[in-house]
Amino acid sequence: xxxxxxxxxxxxxxxxxxxxxxxxxxxxxxxxxxxxxxxxxxxxxxxxxxxxxxxxxxxxxxxxxxxxxxxxxxxxxxxxxxxxxxxxxxxxxxxxxxxxxxxxxxxxxxxxxxxxxxxxxxxxxxxxxxxxxxxxxxxxxxxxxxxxxxxxxxxxxxxxxxxxxxxxxxxxxxxxxxxxxxxxxxxxxxxxxxxxxxxxxxxxxxxxxxxxxxxxxxxxxxxxxxxxxxxxxxxxxxxxxxxxxxxxxxxxxxxxxxxxxxxxxxxxxxxxxxxxxxxxxxxxxxxxxxxxxxxxxxxxxxxxxxxxxxxxxxxxxxxxxxxxxxxxxxxxxxxxxxxxxxxxxxxxxxxxxxxxxxxxxxxxxxxxxxxxxxxxxxxxxxxxxxxxxxxxxxxxxxxxxxxxxxxxxxxxxxxxxxxxxxxxxx
Amino acid sequence: xxxxxxxxxxxxxxxxxxxxxxxxxxxxxxxxxxxxxxxxxxxxxxxxxxxxxxxxxxxxxxxxxxxxxxxxxxxxxxxxxxxxxxxxxxxxxxxxxxxxxxxxxxxxxxxxxxxxxxxxxxxxxxxxxxxxxxxxxxxxxxxxxxxxxxxxxxxxxxxxxxxxxxxxxxxxxxxxxxxxxxxxxxxxxxxxxxxxxxxxxxxxxxxxxxxxxxxxxxxxxxxxxxxxxxxxxxxxxxxxxxxxxxxxxxxxxxxxxxxxxxxxxxxxxxxxxxxxxxxxxxxxxxxxxxxxxxxxxxxxxxxxxxxxxxxxxxxxxxxxxxxxxxxxxxxxxxxxxxxxxxxxxxxxxxxxxxxxxxxxxxxxxxxxxxxxxxxxxxxxxxxxxxxxxxxxxxxx
Numbered sequence: 001x002x003x004x005x006x007x008x009x010x011x012x013x014x015x016x017x018x019x020x021x022x023x024x025x026x027x028x029x030x031x032x033x034x035x036x037x038x039x040x041x042x043x044x045x046x047x048x049x050x051x052x053x054x055x056x057x058x059x060x061x062x063x064x065x066x067x068x069x070x071x072x073x074x075x076x077x078x079x080x081x082x083x084x085x086x087x088x089x090x091x092x093x094x095x096x097x098x099x100x101x102x103x104x105x106x107x108x109x110x111x112x113x114x115x116x117x118x119x120x121x122x123x124x125x126x127x128x129x130x131x132x133x134x135x136x137x138x139x140x141x142x143x144x145x146x147x148x149x150x151x152x153x154x155x156x157x158x159x160x161x162x163x164x165x166x167x168x169x170x171x172x173x174x175x176x177x178x179x180x181x182x183x184x185x186x187x188x189x190x191x192x193x194x195x196x197x198x199x200x201x202x203x204x205x206x207x208x209x210x211x212x213x214x215x216x217x218x219x220x221x222x223x224x225x226x227x228x229x230x231x232x233x234x235x236x237x238x239x240x241x242x243x244x245x246x247x248x249x250x251x252x253x254x255x256x257x258x259x260x261x262x263x264x265x266x267x268x269x270x271x272x273x274x275x276x277x278x279x280x281x282x283x284x285x286x287x288x289x290x291x292x293x294x295x296x297x298x299x300x301x302x303x304x305x306x307x308x309x310x311x312x313x314x315x316x317x318x319x320x321x322x323x324x325x326x327x328x329x330x331x332x333x334x335x336x337x338x339x340x341x342x343x344x345x346x347x348x349x350x351x352x353x354x355x356x357x358x359x360x361x362x363x364x365x366x367x368x369x370x371x372x373x374x375x376x377x378x379x380x381x382x383x384x385x386x387x388x389x390x391x392x393x394x395x396x397x398x399x400x401x402x403x404x405x406x407x408x409x410x411x412x413x414x415x416x417x418x419x420x421x422x423x424x425x426x
Numbered sequence: 427x428x429x430x431x432x433x434x435x436x437x438x439x440x441x442x443x444x445x446x447x448x449x450x451x452x453x454x455x456x457x458x459x460x461x462x463x464x465x466x467x468x469x470x471x472x473x474x475x476x477x478x479x480x481x482x483x484x485x486x487x488x489x490x491x492x493x494x495x496x497x498x499x500x501x502x503x504x505x506x507x508x509x510x511x512x513x514x515x516x517x518x519x520x521x522x523x524x525x526x527x528x529x530x531x532x533x534x535x536x537x538x539x540x541x542x543x544x545x546x547x548x549x550x551x552x553x554x555x556x557x558x559x560x561x562x563x564x565x566x567x568x569x570x571x572x573x574x575x576x577x578x579x580x581x582x583x584x585x586x587x588x589x590x591x592x593x594x595x596x597x598x599x600x601x602x603x604x605x606x607x608x609x610x611x612x613x614x615x616x617x618x619x620x621x622x623x624x625x626x627x628x629x630x631x632x633x634x635x636x637x638x639x640x641x642x643x644x645x646x647x648x649x650x651x652x653x654x655x656x657x658x659x660x661x662x663x664x665x666x667x668x669x670x671x672x673x674x675x676x677x678x679x680x681x682x683x684x685x686x687x688x689x690x691x692x693x694x695x696x697x698x699x700x701x702x703x704x705x706x707x708x709x710x711x712x713x714x715x716x717x718x719x720x721x722x723x724x725x726x727x728x729x730x731x732x733x734x735x736x737x738x739x740x741x742x743x744x745x746x747x748x749x750x751x752x753x754x755x756x757x758x759x760x761x762x763x764x765x766x767x768x769x770x771x772x773x774x775x776x777x778x779x780x781x782x783x784x785x786x787x788x789x790x791x792x793x794x795x796x797x798x799x800x801x802x803x804x805x806x807x808x809x810x811x812x813x814x815x816x817x818x819x820x821x822x
Contacts, residue, residue, distance in 0.1 A: 082777070083776070083777040083780060084773075084774075084777055085765075085773040085774075085794075087511075087767055087768045087794075088770055088773045088774050089770065089774075092774065119739070121739075124541065125538075125539075125541045125544070125770065125771065126541070126770055126774065128739050129736070129771065129774035129775065132739070132740060132745075133777070133778065135743065136778060136781070142743075144566055144567055144739055145567075146565060146566035146567045148563045148576070149538065149544060149563055151536075151544075151547055151560065151561025152560065152561070158576060158579040158580075158583075161576075162572065162573075162575070162576035165571075165575075166567055169572065170567075170569075170572070338548040338551065338561070339545060339547075339548025339549055339551065340551055340552055341548075342548075362509040364509075364511040366541075367512065367540065367541040367542050367545070367770065368541040368544075370509050370511075370512070371509075371512060371516065371541055371542040371544075371545040371546070372507055372508060372516070372545045372546065372549045373509065374506060374507050374509070375507050375552060375553070379552065392509055392511075400511075
């Protein structure tokens with residue numbers, strides 16, 4: 001990485017330290033006696049896990065980190081040799097391969113075995129099979145938290161009661177049993193107040209992309225910004241401090257009318273403002289980012305940065321109703337929205353962020369995102385009149401990232417936008 | 427030995443021809459004819475695996491199983507909605523829907539089975555905005571006070587929705603009566619399953635399969651009669667026993683194999699004695715209570731009496747033992763895993779079931795298919811080799 005690598009923003013450094021400290025703590029649970037809960041990112045119960053002094057491990061994060069570190073191809077190969085189909089989710093196979101290869105985490109230290117698998121089943125069917133598979137590997141209990149899907153585009157009182165009752169009657173007692181700590185609602189309220197403070201600042205950062213030029217890239221950069229919020233740190237002072245710091249840095253960039261920092265340093269000219277749907281590719285993340293940055297394309301809003309909550313549309317954890325608000329959170333994540341909701345949300349992003357167009361990165365591994373995305377594309381083109389583009393890759397299987405093909409498609413797509421602009425002027 | 431009935435072979439042929447005609451009825455003419463018999467009739471389509479058809483029936487509507495277009499639909503528009511890496515099933519479902527082939531259906535149910543079917547529910551909401559579309563969130567928490575309570579609210583919600591469509595309220599008595607009628611169907615299906623298990627040469631796989639599919643098109647009462655007549659006659663048709671091995675098949679619960687594939691298995695020397703084809707048709711194999719609260723009866727049926735499936739969370743962690751027991755109970759010599767390409771539930775489940783078989787020393791083989799697979803030679807060779815190996819060496 002050129003340019004930007006020389007001086008890391010303070011917030012980046014802060015996040016790096018938070019992650020390193022977390023993984024170091026995980027590597028030393030034998031000494032500390034802390035218990036470990038594996039769970040998933042969307043709709044996670046981070047505050048509750050932290051409440052009991054438990055340490056979360058998020059297998060998707062390990063998988064994407066393996067992808068970024070160039071390890072996933074090897075791990076996938078191990079899983080496929082063990083009988084897993086080439087067709088299925090590569091996060092799962094990377095996780096299983098990593099486990100078979102010694103379960104070394106992204107910082108190079110070993111990950112501990114789970115004391116509990118919290119199967120928080122939000123927005124992705126594969127989670128269910130993933131933890132059934134992990135249960136084969138670990139001798140530990142599994143707690144299922146079934147989170148109903150917003151099939152009819154709403155959270156009904158029955159859905160809310162179902163999730164809240166599972167948290168109250170199943171999750172909390174099991175956490176109490178594993179940790180030996182009693183649930184304390186007043187303390188939980190204080191944690192949630194910290195969540196809200198960080199959530200406010202994250203929204204401010206994401207909304208900063210409304211400015212022209214946008215001071216952030218809300219996808220390639222956005223995946224770093226959502227890190228502490230979506231993973232192990234929500235509801236902690238560390239997260240509050242990180243987002244305060246990040247907000248100040250972004251404010252500074254806005255004041256100077258600077259564009260986002262890219263792999264090759266600050267972007268010089270913002271030529272295209274795009275909204276993107278779907279997760280990024282992790283194995284060629286920087287190469288992928290450059291394909292946009294080199295063309296002056298900035299992602300001003302993305303759906304992927306909402307898989308851990310639609311804070312930008314008003315959701316905040318409610319400290320006055322800890323269990324109810326956790327239930328709402330579980331059900332409100334992006335991948336738990338139905339197609340009409342997703343389409344409407346993307347439409348609002350295109351309009352609110354004054355995007356020139358929108359792109360879909362259809363990843364092979366994730367049908368929760370990908371199945372039927374071309375209908376969303378058609379509908380958005382119809383509703384907004386702005387051009388849509390479609391590329392295909394994968395999360396962490398490098399066999400499905402064809403750089404030349406993707407670059408060609410992107411170049412054609414940018415030409416489409418130019419043609420549209422030319423047409424509008426004439 | 428059973429006595430021969432002179433016209434049994436001919437009558438069996440007529441029954442299976444009718445079943446095959448129903449299978450081929452992609453334009454849903456049968457549904458159209460049923461609706462035309464009485465003004466105001468409604469029909470509700472559902473996707474795999476399972477929906478509680480009793481509630482649809484109690485509302486006076488016809489439940490219609492939608493199992494894709496197999497190899498009989500040319501995909502023209504369907505491909506334009508989906509990415510490269512996805513199963514074939516949603517392509518043909520969308521092809522049929524946007525091509526107007528589902529216009530006679532008044533509503534659609536999409537049970538929770540995988541993210542593809544889940545997203546299809548929203549696609550239908552967008553593509554067919556005038557139709558009733560509902561995602562059926564089957565519980566994954568199998569505690570009656572948690573998942574059961576939620577599921578009953580889901581059942582009652584659907585019942586209210588169906589009543590709005592049909593004008594017929596789903597009262598407790600009507601629902602009990604429908605459960606009773608479906609219990610009769612379950613009895614008939616069990617007779618068919620047991621006949622096939624005990625004397626598979628009397629119930630060829632293709633006949634068995636077409637009979638299951640017929641139940642996704644016909645009114646349940648007619649289907650029950652069809653099953654009973656078939657089973658009665660099959661025992662007296664004098665069909666010859668072949669030197670085939672007995673296999674259980676797993677993985678085909680959603681996207682269905684083409685008929686050619688089913689014929690190929692038998693020609694390759696495999697009697698299919700247990701399977702998960704059209705699984706929703708017998709997802710609850712036992713009879714349900716018709717005396718008490720019918721909502722409880724349906725809820726408990728799904729929660730505690732339904733068959734294992736890759737789309738259901740294995741809360742008790744018994745899938746390995748249950749599967750091995752089932753294979754042994756059905757006296758299968760081995761297992762064929764045949765899953766559709768890109769079917770996450772089936773393909774993620776497969777390594778766990780394979781491990782169970784390895785531990786139990788039960789042989790298996792595996793391949794993938796698509797609903798429009800047209801070349802069966804490789805599959806025939808694989809299944810044939812599997813059958814020959816088992817005949818020669820057993821499970822050694």
